[in-house]
Amino acid sequence: MTFLDGNVGLILQGFWLTIQLLVLSGICSIVLGTLLAAARVSPVPLLRGAAVVYVSIFRNTPLLVVFIFVFIAGPRLGLNYPFLVKGVLAMTLYTSAFVAEALRSGINSVPVGQAEAARSIGLTFGQCMREVVMPQALRAVIPPMASVLIAMAKNTSVAAAFGLAEATATMRGLTNNNANERLMIFLVFALGYIVIVELMSFAANRLERRWRVA
């Protein structure tokens, strides 16, 4: 385990960036994904169409291609941002499509009568979604949403090849310098990812239990 000498800080830094990517992209994806899901069930045909196009583009594009678009093509089109922002942007563009689909399945699981009742007391579409449909949809989607976000946590490793020194990038640096300890290095980093993902599953389980409809 000599690779740990003087490198513990580096490893923690790597995982810290992974967590930053994960949390920021997670929040942005949930916000954008929720708007997309709302657009998909909205009464405005243009919004519905735009959401359908968005979801089919980004759900069917490999994440690597989205990263290449944001990091390589973007700057050439004059869309350049700090590296962390680009990383969060790429992750969000991709993940929000999956969030939107998970939410849409949740919205569809809310009985239509709930929305009708909400509208019949005079709530606008936005209020109806916010107050009645989304809170119930969210409960139904915690398990699929947790899967989407866990996949996203692991997907942050794609950023390693795009200038972000997160955990996987750090691992590659360490294996290159300590080729004789490859296996141990791999196990340490795998353990780090397992801890992150387990924490997420734990949180999802807690939330599911707390939010269960009485």
Next chain:
Amino acid sequence: MVALDGVQKWFGQLHVLQDVDLHVAPGEVVVVIGPSGSGKSTLCRTINRLETIDEGVIAVDGQKLPEEGKALAGLRADVGMVFQSFNIFAHKTILENVTLGPIKVRKQSRADAEKRARELLTRVGIEAQADKYPAQLSGGQQQRVAIARALAMEPKVMLFDEPTSALDPEMIKEVLDVMVDLARGGMTMIVVTHEMGFARTAADRVVFMSDGRIVEENTPEEFFSNPSSDRARDFLGKILKH
């Protein structure tokens, strides 16, 4: 108060509302009956535009139904609706169910809304359940919450879409009692139901529908004792025999 003129609606090939005219005066209680598939539920749902119509005009309190958006939401706030399947918000307490509309739509303060909600819950006899969730209540109790929720908006007219059809027999009475009470209080009501007892005691007028048309309109006494159309006679014969 409610006026339907020349209303037509199709579900694909099916002509579910055929040239329907119906005028309801303020304070009037109209009961709509008819065999299943006659279009009576659809008629009820068009009045607050949960169903759109293809032709004709519907006006509430002299105002034509808006197409979509804020204006429609404003109109719906004035038209209370009670559903066959209750549709109480499953994730909110009973009290929250009743206060949601007043707070979000009428912009009342939480305290005012809760005070009024408790009065209404008392009026429908379930004040003790205020802090429970819908799943903890019986069907009859849930339907009374739904009525309180609609009343909290101070509606100009109340629509009831088969409010007792999903209830166990022993719970039907507790809901009908609330409705009768409401009718006596002068509320304008349009009630789609199979409860002939309610029609007899509370209705000012009975509207009989069949195959998407209004076939007959009359006072309850006249309608039940002396129906003028064959179809109404046939229908009454079937439901009153057992």
Next chain:
Amino acid sequence: MRYAAVAAVAALTLAACGNAGSSETEGGADVDVADNAAEDFEAGTKMKELADAGSITIGVKFDQPGIGFKSATADAPAGFDIEMGKVLAASLGIAAEDITWKETVSDNREPFLQADEVDVVLASYSITDERREIVGQAGPYYITGQQLLVKKGSDITDVADVKGQEVCSVTGSTSLDNIRAEGATPRGFDTYSECRDQVLDGTVEAMSTDGSILLGYAAENPDELEVVGEPFSEERYGVGYNIENTEMCQWIVDTIGDAEEDGEWAKAYEATLGKGGGETPTPPEFDACAA
């Protein structure tokens, strides 16, 4: 010159059978191929095995102009490492067209050697003590140092200027560690060409890796890019081999040593790294092979 002498004799005997004694190679220097080379090596050695087989697999880089680079349309890679590979193969009697070039990246060089996926690695492979614990590294056959590639006219003229700047290299490379140590923000990419594009697009201030690689990119794009500053590290390129085949070290040192003496090394340099001009350096001294 040992092998060359044997080759000359052998060539006389075999000429009648129509065997070609030398092979023309695209873009590189001519390399004389030893015939009947298998007889030169003792039984049981890796060299004997390769010479008998008449083929060799060499791990090289495909994305480093001047060192090891394969364009999308080319059949085989080109570069200084490729030329050194041909020299080694020739001493085994293996012609350039019988060499299998396998792309290796920084991450997989050791695993490829350990699994015998490749017989030798010539892939801008810096000699380090850590690597020598698990693979054999003979050399150095070329010494370079880490430098900076910037857009022409950049404020960065030396490594002292990179503090607080974003500098790219290949994810996981030693160059990236060095640049971090200099106070720059390291930006790792998968390939050198992506990193070079970041410099061209202005999303990072500089690219940093071995000067030899940077010179190749600067030569490709002389109007926009330039290499600046003195080298701030020493990278000693070695030939990697499976650590179990200890006998390969002396063979590699002798073979490349011969190429250095007879001018083949210089010719290879001028045809590849030296293309952009500049003086041809003196070949470095080899480390002694363990007995």
